[in-house]
Each structure stands twice: as C-alpha cells, then as structure tokens.
Amino acid sequence: MEQKPHTPTETEADVCALECFHPRTVTRVQAALAGEAEQLASSAELFKMLGNPKRLMILRALREAELCVCDLAYLLGLSVAATSQQLRILRGQGWLRMRSAGKMAYYRWNDASPLPALNAAVREVCGADDEPD
Template identity: 55%
Template sequence: MCNVTCFEQEKVARVKAGLVAEQKLLPQLAEFYKLLGNTTRLKILFALTQGELCVCDVAHVLELTVAATSHQLKLLRDQGWLSMRNDGKMVYYRANSGELLKALHDDLKILETRWR
C-alpha cells in the first residue's frame, strides 16, 4: 500500500469504481489478447484473409503439422473468429470477423510505417 497521501480522492474513487465494474470482463479481454499474441495464430488469420483454406493448406502455409495447425485453428474458432465447414473428409476454415481482420491489417500498416 502506498504511504503517500491521496491528492485526488474523487478521481481515485471514480477510477477504482470503474475498474471494479470492468473487472468481470478483464479475464476475457486478457484471453482475447493472449490469442492474438501468438505469431502462428496471427499468420492463420492473415492467411484466411485470402479466402477459405482447408486444414492441410493452412498447415503447408505455416510449415506445421496438420495436428499442430488444427489445434491453433480450434482456438481461433472457439473465440468465434473462424468458421469451419466439412466437405467429406476435408475441413475448411474461413475468417468470420471482417472487423477484426481489418483492424489487424490497419495495425500492420501502422507498424510498417513506424519501422521504416
């Protein structure tokens, strides 16, 4: 605990109350960012901006095994970012969230200009 006197008690109380209200959502937000904090999953999302791909094709793009790729695809699908469809023995994935993908592309453009 801080031993310094609180100078802006009203502001501190307001911020603290806001954090308490948001505290229920913070674990979900942390999970959201944890999923996006993985290079492999980001590659999958960017690959699927090109259109629907089967698991095997995604695995070839990533140079991973089908099992490892399927695991990553499942995590993204569970978040609601991907849709899956079966066609016989083939499983195809496509991106659901155009808004998320647009935000990722916009962020990538910002990083490109920043690191030039």
C-alpha cells in the first residue's frame, strides 16, 4: 500500500518548527518596537474608536451639518445619554468640536483633527468631498 505524502494542516503550516530562527533580526525589531509601545497603544485605541458603526455615522452626519445632541440621537436611533457617550469619545480623540447654547449642546466636525492622514481617510470613507458648512 502506497503512503500519501503528509500535507501539513493549516495550523502546522502557520507555525515555525524553531523558537527563533533569526535572533539578530528579532532583537533589532524588538528594540525598534520598545520605544513605540505607548504610540501603538494609542493607535489601537483610535482604531477601536473608529471601529464602531454609530461613531462613523456621527462623523459622517457632522460632515453634513452641525447638529445638537438630541438631533443626533434621533438620527442614530439612540438615547440622548448613549449619543452623548459616543460624542464624548469622538471629542476626546479630537474629531469633534462642541459649543453650548443655553441648555443645548451642538457638535461639528473638527477640521483641525490631530491626525491629518486619518482625517483624510475618514473623509474618503464617509464620502464627503466638500467642506462642511
């Protein structure tokens, strides 16, 4: 009886047989990453923030017009409290500006976003070619 050649499973194919084959390269990369731990954690938080569809809807809506919290809540189908929480997160990252008018809180897109490249990417993803009013 002829034996078939062993085909590695997906798990076997994705794993090296050695613990570390290129120790000098690994050491160099490790040193490069060591100084970036805080920046990487901050970037992960930013991407996590943008990973929420409701937050992206808020960003897209505020590219169209400045809106008060209650109008945004109605638009999103969320409570005012839940909407305020999402707005706090976006504002904390520098994406939005807020102004108060009596008991009303209005939000608008912050064109001076702290991350211009990501700002441009969000504009592209959100489909907003024009500048907001």
